[in-house]
Amino acid sequence: MCAIAFGTDTLSDFLNALGTGLRNFRFTDAIDVIIIAFILFWLVNFFRKLGATQLIRGLLLVLVAAYMVSNIFELTMLSWLFDKLLVSGFIFIAVLFQPELRRALDHLGRQRKNFSQEESSAFEELSKALKNLAKRSVGALVLIERSESLQDIIDTGVHIDALVAPELIENIFEDKTPLHDGALIIRNGRIEAASCIIPLMNKLQNVPQQFGTRHRAAVSATLKSDCIAIIVSEETGRISYAKEGILHSGIDSVQLANLFKSMIEESSAENQQKTFFKKILNKFRKEDKDEQKK
Numbered sequence: 001m002c003a004i005a006f007g008t009d010t011l012s013d014f015l016n017a018l019g020t021g022l023r024n025f026r027f028t029d030a031i032d033v034i035i036i037a038f039i040l041f042w043l044v045n046f047f048r049k050l051g052a053t054q055l056i057r058g059l060l061l062v063l064v065a066a067y068m069v070s071n072i073f074e075l076t077m078l079s080w081l082f083d084k085l086l087v088s089g090f091i092f093i094a095v096l097f098q099p100e101l102r103r104a105l106d107h108l109g110r111q112r113k114n115f116s117q118e119e120s121s122a123f124e125e126l127s128k129a130l131k132n133l134a135k136r137s138v139g140a141l142v143l144i145e146r147s148e149s150l151q152d153i154i155d156t157g158v159h160i161d162a163l164v165a166p167e168l169i170e171n172i173f174e175d176k177t178p179l180h181d182g183a184l185i186i187r188n189g190r191i192e193a194a195s196c197i198i199p200l201m202n203k204l205q206n207v208p209q210q211f212g213t214r215h216r217a218a219v220s221a222t223l224k225s226d227c228i229a230i231i232v233s234e235e236t237g238r239i240s241y242a243k244e245g246i247l248h249s250g251i252d253s254v255q256l257a258n259l260f261k262s263m264i265e266e267s268s269a270e271n272q273q274k275t276f277f278k279k280i281l282n283k284f285r286k287e288d289k290d291e292q293k294k
Contacts, residue, residue, distance in 0.1 A: 067079075119188065119189030120260075120264055121189070122163075122164040122186065122189040122190070123260040123263075123264075124260075125164045125165060125166055126142065126164055126166075126169065126186065126230075126260075127253070127256055127257065127260065128166040129164075129165075129166035129169035129170055130142070130169075130230060130232060130239055130256065131239075131253060131256075132166060132170055133169075133170060133173060133232045134232050134237045134238065134239050135237065136237070137232075137233070137234055137235070137236070137237035138170070138173050138174065138175065138232065138234060139173065139180075139214060139232055139233065139234030140169075140173040140184070140214075140230075140231065140232040141182070141183040141184065141198075141214045141217060141218060141229065141230075141231050141232075142169075142183065142184045142185075142186060142229070142230045142231075143183050143184070143185050143186070143196075143198075143218075143221055143227045143228070143229050144186045144227055144228045144229075144230070144263075145185060145186065145187040145188075145192075145225075145227055146225075146226045146227055146228070146263075147226055148225040148226045148227070149225075150185055150187070150221075150225060150227055153183065153185065153196045153197070153198055153221065154185050154187075154192055154193045154196060156182075156196050156197040157182060157183070157185070157193040157194055157195045157196030157197070158179060158193060158194055158195050159192070159193050160191050160192065160193055160194055161190060161191070161192060162190060162191045163190060163191070164186060164189065164190065164191055168191065169184065169191070172184060172194050173232075178195070179194040179195040180195075181195060182194065182195040182196050182197055182198075183195075183196045183197075183198055183217065183221070183229075184196070198217040198218075198220055198221050199220065200213070200216055200217060200220050201216075201219075201220040201223060201224075204216055204219050204220065206219060206245060206246055206247055207219050207247055211247070211249070212233075212235070214231050214233070215231055215233075215240065215242070215247060215249075217229075218230075218231050218240075218241075218242040218247070219242045219245055219246075219247050221242070222242045222243055222244055222245050222246075223244075223245040226244070228241060228242075228243055228259070228263065229241060229242040229243075230256075238250045238251075239251050239252075239256060241256075241259055
C-alpha cells in the first residue's frame with residue numbers, strides 16, 4: 001500500500017509540475033528552444049565536415065565518466081556545471097549517434113525472412129550469373145532483400161519484376177546497356193528492379209581505399225538494412241559480398257554457395273523456433289480452454 005501511495009504521489013507531483021511548466025511556457029521560450037536546436041545541429045554538421053566525429057564521441061564518453069565521478073565524490077562545482085549541460089548533452093549525443101541508434105532499433109525489430117523453395121532456386125540461377133560475369137570481369141551489384149524493405153532504393157531504379165535468369169542478369173550488367181549502372185534488387189525470388197541508386201555513407205571505415213563505388217555502395221546498403229549485397233569487380237573479376245556493414249572480399253564459388261545456404265538455414269532455424277514457441281503457446285491455450293469447460 002505504501003509503494004502504491006508513493007507511486008501515486010510521484011505521478012501527481014510530476015503532472016502538477018508539467019501543468020505548471022506548460023502554463024508558464026512563453027513564446028520567447030519556444031524561440032529559445034529553436035535557437036539551441038539550430039546551434040546543436042550546426043555544431044554536429046561542422047564537426048562531421050571536419051572529420052572530428054570520433055574525437056567528439058570520445059570526449060563525450062570522458063565527460064559522462066567525469067560526471068559520474070563528480071556525483072560519487074560530491075564535487076560541488078563540477079556537479080553544478082554538468083547539471084547545466086546535461087540536457088543539452090543528451091540531445092547532442094542523440095543527434096551525433098543517430099545512425100548507430102537507428103541501426104540498433106532496426107536490429108531489435110528485425111525479423112528474418114523465411115526463404116521459399118522458389119527463392120532457393122533463384123539463388124542457384126543468380127550464382128550462375130555472378131560466376132559468368134566474374135569470368136568476363138563485368139561489374140555488377142546485386143542486393144537481396146530480406147526482412148527490411150528496400151523500397152526506397154527500388155524507387156530510384158527501373159521496375160522489372162522478372163524471373164531470376166542468368167541471361168537476363170548478364171544482359172542488364174553488360175557495359176553500355178541502359179541499366180548496367182546501379183544496383184539490381186532481388187525481392188521474393190524475382191528481379192524487382194535494376195539501375196537503382198544507393199546513397200553512399202560518409203567515411204566507411206570497413207572499406208579499404210582500393211575498393212571502388214560498388215563496394216562502398218554495397219556496405220552502405222547493408223548498414224541501413226539487413227539485405228545481402230553481392231559485388232563483382234570490373235577491375236579484377238572477383239566476387240565479394242557485404243553483410244551487416246562488413247565486406248567479405250574475394251570469395252570463390254564454394255563460399256558463394258555457402259553464403260546462400262547460410263541465408264536459407266538462418267531463416268529456416270528461426271522459423272522453426274517460432275513454430276516451436278507457437279506450439280507451446282497453443283498447448284497452454286488448449287489447457288486453459290479445457291479447464292474453463294470443466
